[in-house]
Amino acid sequence: MASKRKYRVHRLDIKMSRDQHILEQFLNDLDGEVISIIPNVRPHFTMGGMSSRVSFLYIVEKID
Numbered sequence: 001m002a003s004k005r006k007y008r009v010h011r012l013d014i015k016m017s018r019d020q021h022i023l024e025q026f027l028n029d030l031d032g033e034v035i036s037i038i039p040n041v042r043p044h045f046t047m048g049g050m051s052s053r054v055s056f057l058y059i060v061e062k063i064d
Helices: 020-029
Strands: 006-013 033-046 049-063
Touching: 006 020, 020 049
Parallel strands: none
Antiparallel strands: 006 049, 033 049
């Protein structure tokens, strides 16, 4: 019988323009394997028009 796989989903609040080192440290501290990184992208209005921002990341980790 196959064993069940276990996953953990982390939410990481991040500002992509300045927090690269936070993401790098978080990923290096994980014990399992990173399966996916899912950004939450939201529209952002600027003086020049529309843009987008990432407000947080979901990081899916497979644990043994």
